[in-house]
Amino acid sequence: MYAFLFKYIIIGDTGVGKSCLLLQFTDKRFQPVHDLTIGVEFGARMISIDNKPIKLQIWDTAGQESFRSITRSYYRGSAGALLVYDITRRETFNHLTCWLSKYKRKQNNTLQLAPPQNHDNCVPHSNLHLTWISAQCQMRFWADDVDDARAFANSNMTIILIGNKSDLEQKRAVSYEEGAKFAEENGLIFLETSAKTAANVEEAFINTAKKIYEKIQKGDFDIKDETFGIKLGQPSNKVEIGAAPPAQKSGCC
Amino acid sequence: MSQWLGGLLNRAAAAGGLDGRSRQQESEVSADTLLDRIANDQLSVDDKQHAISQLTSLGKHMYQAVGSRIPLITKLMQANSNNIELLRESIELLTSIILCNPVNDNIIQIHNTELFINDKSNFAVIFNVLNLTSDHYVRYSVCTFLKTLLTNRFESVQESILACPMSVTSIMGLLKDSREVIRNEALLVLTDLTKSNQEIQKIIAFDGGFEILQDIIRIEGQSEGGIVVNDCITILNNLLKGNVLNQNFFREMGCIPKLAPLLQVQNTDMWILSDNKFSIIMSTLDLILSLVERNNLSTPANQQQISHCSMMNLIIRLGLGKMSSQFIRSKALYTLGEIINMNPENIAEFSAVSIKSELNGQSQSALLKLTLVLLHSKDLIEKQSAAHVFKCYLTGNEEAQMALASTITPPAPGDDDLSIGQHLVRALFSWEMSTTQSSTPSPASPTANTASLLANMRIDINGFWYSSMVIIYTLRDSTHAKEQMLKAVVEIPKSTATAGSGEQQPLTLFQKLMAALLATKKQQDIDPLIKIALLKILSIWLDKSPRVVTEFFKNGSHLSFIVESILQPITSTAANSLQVHIQGLFTAVLAQLMLNLDENNIADRNNLSSIINHRIGLNSFKEKMDTLRKTDQFTHAEQGEEPFQTALDKISIQLFDFDYTIFFKDICDKVRLLGTNMNKPRPGTRPSSAQSVTSPNTASSPPSSSPAVPHISKEQQQHLENENALLKKKIEEMELQHQQQQQQQKLSTPGNQSPLPPVVSIPTPTAPAVVAQPEPVTVTPVQQQQPTTEINNQNQENTQLINELQMLIEEKDKENRILSEAMSKLEDLILEKDDKLEELSNQIWLLNQQLQQEKQQNEQLQLAQSSQNNNSMASNDSNVDIFELMRLRQENVDYDAKLKSFEKQVNDQHHLIQTLKADNQQLILSKEEIVKKSSSSPPVPTSPSNVNNLVLAKVESELAELKIKYSSLQKDQDEIMDWATKLEVENSTLKAQLGK
Numbered sequence A: 001m002y003a004f005l006f007k008y009i010i011i012g013d014t015g016v017g018k019s020c021l022l023l024q025f026t027d028k029r030f031q032p033v034h035d036l037t038i039g040v041e042f043g044a045r046m047i048s049i050d051n052k053p054i055k056l057q058i059w060d061t062a063g064q065e066s067f068r069s070i071t072r073s074y075y076r077g078s079a080g081a082l083l084v085y086d087i088t089r090r091e092t093f094n095h096l097t098c099w100l101s102k103y104k105r106k107q108n109n110t111l112q113l114a115p116p117q118n119h120d121n122c123v124p125h126s127n128l129h130l131t132w133i134s135a136q137c138q139m140r141f142w143a144d145d146v147d148d149a150r151a152f153a154n155s156n157m158t159i160i161l162i163g164n165k166s167d168l169e170q171k172r173a174v175s176y177e178e179g180a181k182f183a184e185e186n187g188l189i190f191l192e193t194s195a196k197t198a199a200n201v202e203e204a205f206i207n208t209a210k211k212i213y214e215k216i217q218k219g220d221f222d223i224k225d226e227t228f229g230i231k232l233g234q235p236s237n238k239v240e241i242g243a244a245p246p247a248q249k250s251g252c253c
Numbered sequence B: 001m002s003q004w005l006g007g008l009l010n011r012a013a014a015a016g017g018l019d020g021r022s023r024q025q026e027s028e029v030s031a032d033t034l035l036d037r038i039a040n041d042q043l044s045v046d047d048k049q050h051a052i053s054q055l056t057s058l059g060k061h062m063y064q065a066v067g068s069r070i071p072l073i074t075k076l077m078q079a080n081s082n083n084i085e086l087l088r089e090s091i092e093l094l095t096s097i098i099l100c101n102p103v104n105d106n107i108i109q110i111h112n113t114e115l116f117i118n119d120k121s122n123f124a125v126i127f128n129v130l131n132l133t134s135d136h137y138v139r140y141s142v143c144t145f146l147k148t149l150l151t152n153r154f155e156s157v158q159e160s161i162l163a164c165p166m167s168v169t170s171i172m173g174l175l176k177d178s179r180e181v182i183r184n185e186a187l188l189v190l191t192d193l194t195k196s197n198q199e200i201q202k203i204i205a206f207d208g209g210f211e212i213l214q215d216i217i218r219i220e221g222q223s224e225g226g227i228v229v230n231d232c233i234t235i236l237n238n239l240l241k242g243n244v245l246n247q248n249f250f251r252e253m254g255c256i257p258k259l260a261p262l263l264q265v266q267n268t269d270m271w272i273l274s275d276n277k278f279s280i281i282m283s284t285l286d287l288i289l290s291l292v293e294r295n296n297l298s299t300p301a302n303q304q305q306i307s308h309c310s311m312m313n314l315i316i317r318l319g320l321g322k323m324s325s326q327f328i329r330s331k332a333l334y335t336l337g338e339i340i341n342m343n344p345e346n347i348a349e350f351s352a353v354s355i356k357s358e359l360n361g362q363s364q365s366a367l368l369k370l371t372l373v374l375l376h377s378k379d380l381i382e383k384q385s386a387a388h389v390f391k392c393y394l395t396g397n398e399e400a401q402m403a404l405a406s407t408i409t410p411p412a413p414g415d416d417d418l419s420i421g422q423h424l425v426r427a428l429f430s431w432e433m434s435t436t437q438s439s440t441p442s443p444a445s446p447t448a449n450t451a452s453l454l455a456n457m458r459i460d461i462n463g464f465w466y467s468s469m470v471i472i473y474t475l476r477d478s479t480h481a482k483e484q485m486l487k488a489v490v491e492i493p494k495s496t497a498t499a500g501s502g503e504q505q506p507l508t509l510f511q512k513l514m515a516a517l518l519a520t521k522k523q524q525d526i527d528p529l530i531k532i533a534l535l536k537i538l539s540i541w542l543d544k545s546p547r548v549v550t551e552f553f554k555n556g557s558h559l560s561f562i563v564e565s566i567l568q569p570i571t572s573t574a575a576n577s578l579q580v581h582i583q584g585l586f587t588a589v590l591a592q593l594m595l596n597l598d599e600n601n602i603a604d605r606n607n608l609s610s611i612i613n614h615r616i617g618l619n620s621f622k623e624k625m626d627t628l629r630k631t632d633q634f635t636h637a638e639q640g641e642e643p644f645q646t647a648l649d650k651i652s653i654q655l656f657d658f659d660y661t662i663f664f665k666d667i668c669d670k671v672r673l674l675g676t677n678m679n680k681p682r683p684g685t686r687p688s689s690a691q692s693v694t695s696p697n698t699a700s701s702p703p704s705s706s707p708a709v710p711h712i713s714k715e716q717q718q719h720l721e722n723e724n725a726l727l728k729k730k731i732e733e734m735e736l737q738h739q740q741q742q743q744q745q746k747l748s749t750p751g752n753q754s755p756l757p758p759v760v761s762i763p764t765p766t767a768p769a770v771v772a773q774p775e776p777v778t779v780t781p782v783q784q785q786q787p788t789t790e791i792n793n794q795n796q797e798n799t800q801l802i803n804e805l806q807m808l809i810e811e812k813d814k815e816n817r818i819l820s821e822a823m824s825k826l827e828d829l830i831l832e833k834d835d836k837l838e839e840l841s842n843q844i845w846l847l848n849q850q851l852q853q854e855k856q857q858n859e860q861l862q863l864a865q866s867s868q869n870n871n872s873m874a875s876n877d878s879n880v881d882i883f884e885l886m887r888l889r890q891e892n893v894d895y896d897a898k899l900k901s902f903e904k905q906v907n908d909q910h911h912l913i914q915t916l917k918a919d920n921q922q923l924i925l926s927k928e929e930i931v932k933k934s935s936s937s938p939p940v941p942t943s944p945s946n947v948n949n950l951v952l953a954k955v956e957s958e959l960a961e962l963k964i965k966y967s968s969l970q971k972d973q974d975e976i977m978d979w980a981t982k983l984e985v986e987n988s989t990l991k992a993q994l995g996k
Ligand SMILES: Nc1nc2c(ncn2[C@@H]2O[C@H](COP(=O)(O)OP(=O)(O)OP(=O)(O)O)[C@@H](O)[C@H]2O)c(=O)[nH]1
Pocket: A012, A013, A014, A015, A016, A017, A018, A019, A020, A021, A031, A032, A033, A034, A035, A036, A037, A038, A061, A062, A063, A064, A164, A165, A166, A167, A168, A193, A194, A195, A196, A197
């Protein structure tokens, strides 16, 4: 059936187009209205790399902070992560440090509160009311993080940074260079995509898979350890055993 | 193992040292002392461990003391996570303080459970222990501990586990434990943990739960496995039921085909099935039912996979094969129905399946086999399940409906291989055969033997009933099927019998149905279900098909039979007589005739409306339908589709299914409309669209604007109607007299054998009311051949009186009609006037608007002029500039307005945010309060913070949305501000220019 199965998660602020990216990749459709994701959604697709069939099992998480306690359970055990921001909304780019600090700290596997300057970055300055709300959420956010530090043990996760909504050039608030620079500084792959026009959507998912595949070939993973979010497929003949004998159009009894 | 025993011995020794009484006394002192010892940092781990085992030996006397200091124990565990012995004893201690005794009230244990759950770090320790140790006993007792927690406080444990991201993964680790004992305990934990919490279900799926469980099923030997396999299926079902994401995941990961082996049975299984195998098959069918549940987005794709991996065939084999258990057969059939429901591909595949018959080894189509089960199974659940398959097969599937309809043909004599349709028709009229044959013995004929055989058989009312259901499914919602069925012939008259009496038409199904219905009149003791079924068929058949109505009217006796049945007084209110139901259905049939009559058939329409209005009375007509709607059977069926029932005592024939109640209520609604139309009869000359042309503009005004005119005429009408009713009553009295006299007459003349035609036929069924009147006059003289002149005279007097009265009625009717015509004309006039009024007011409004604008312009002009005057520059050039200025000003005003509206919107949003914030705060407060309560007062029920959390999340998400909206609004506002300032700048430069 497949040679490998890779687990992906898609993370990023609400409304940046995570679900749209998934839908474009699995169904080749675009959904113009914002259907807020509740908890998580799931999608799957087969791709092929190096002539090997690879199944992508993709978990699209809710960007809303209130769901974070649920979505945290999915960070672990994924081989790839799509970290998405919206090029037309600066604050979604500013938030990247919040998202990434989780992964960074997880890589050091140390327990410490987030550095205060990061915390500042996460709070929109524009309005007092909003600051209050964000601060509330943010506090919970960090507190949870401390608890979960151990949960993010997979240091081999491949992360791609995605600047989405590239079709809205006239509303751009984050330049391509800024995105690329940020990615380089943090060792991420980078692409600008449009879930609407499908530009670069395939590439985003496939490039990530290529990177993971390279890591496998280099022997970076212990394939048997499923916490890396990678599974070796069964040999194709073994899969058929489970299936029932072919349909009986007659002589059923 | 030896260590485990050692622990037990240790405990026994500690307990054995003291006698019961002194121990109790000591316990109150020592539980706290022991806990203090554990808290004491100076003491060694060994001492602390000893204290733990001493605590355990105190039994229930230490429950409360330990419960109040749980973190002490968990911290000790955390600090010594490599000390297996200590871990074991600690977990055992924790388990003992929450383990409920079924006999007692267990207040302390429940409270301890809550205390444990409320501190999140407790869970972290337990799961940390799981990850760090592979010790058999530790892992086993953690399972027991979790199980006990879940038993006590299942929802709050789910919440806590969700809040602890490591936990599910750790539990999945238990499931993968190579030691069966631990794995099986973990299965029990999961059975509780996966109940009803979708988020947990999803995380388990994410963590590979499906694969692990299906691996266990495979290792345990699929359907040959025991209780463990069944546990796995139950958990799979928990994970999938109602969870769209998990169903998608299950399907995408190729898990559906792996279920097939669970439904595979050997030939020997057909006769004797082990209990385990029985439950495995039943719960697998449950699992499949979850995958194809109604109104679930993933159902169509699941249905497709189920048939693609040939599981559908396995299920057909279970349902229609030789399987001896009727429970499995029935459930398999029901499941089959759900697999093909609304799925054209699966329906097509199912209809192509054939099964080898056990008797003659010939192949039989699955559908035919299904028909035989439906008609001949002794088991009601099985019959019902077979009917369910037919329902799913035929509903919304015109091709299948037409195909089934086409199998209704007259059976060839001597041919036992009946088609599906022939089987159904035979079952539909089997009761009639047996009753008519026994009451009027038929002359010797070639088929007499089989006929009498049938007559001797007890009527199988269930077979009859389900065959009627299938006929209904075949007809429903398909005009083509209805018309095709109209052509269906069920009997060809034998040429020998009809040789003398000329050409005789073959009997169609419709004719036979009507004849059977009419025949029920003569049979007092007939099962009421028969009437109900036939009437249901008829009401469905007539629906939206004028051709069927036309067919109905071809026989004059049909309508009078329906009307008589409606008018018949209800003699028995006994529940089993179902008279109310029957009359309600008769009324529905009459309503269907009225509603679906060909538009051009004015004669029948007038006749029907006069029957409904005068003979039955509109109110009584509606009432009879409403009475049916209030019956228990109807209100029960209204609730919705019945789930699959296996409890034998709950199974009985349901008079109505959900679909029929919807159908029936629809008729009622239409009748209500019909009623209002009938009350305000509109002359045929008036275009029916008149109202709709005038109404849209004045939708609200006409009824209220001038109610006086219609009101008066309504009163008049009422008055006339009352008069009419009185007159009718008189007529009826006279007629009664008349009849009595005739009866007397008959009695006095024994020679007269001819039955009297129904004299009471004010509107005869075949002719409109007006034509019907002279009938009594023309009929009576023919009838009155006896020379009893006195009676004759009286009769004539009576008929004359009747005639007069009827003429009066006619006159009144005419008046009535004229009045109502006038009324509708008046109404039209009012509508027209209203239209004009509205137009005028619109114009006034427009004028006002213009006036205001002009005023403004004037003002501006004045302003401009004054500024101009100040500069004393009155050239043509500057005039142009003035206009430009005016235009700019005007624009400015517009922008101002826009700005204001934006400001208002922004304010509104502010307001909303504020209220939401307040809500939020309140929620947080109440949450805190609850948390406080639950940790301070002992017997607090499950914490409702769960709900609050959800509400909070919702509010928060709404807030975030508002946030986004708000910022975009602000952006817009900024833009407009920019615009405005630009304009102002322009304005001032212009002004400056002007000034120059
Ligand atoms: N023009 C444009 N609009 C997009 C694009 N991607 C997403 N959108 C729109 O952005 C909105 C949000 O998209 P979603 O995919 O639902 O956002 P999300 O990241 O899943 O949000 P959450 O589920 O709340 O975390 C929708 O109205 C989309 O139509 C894109 O590439 N171009």
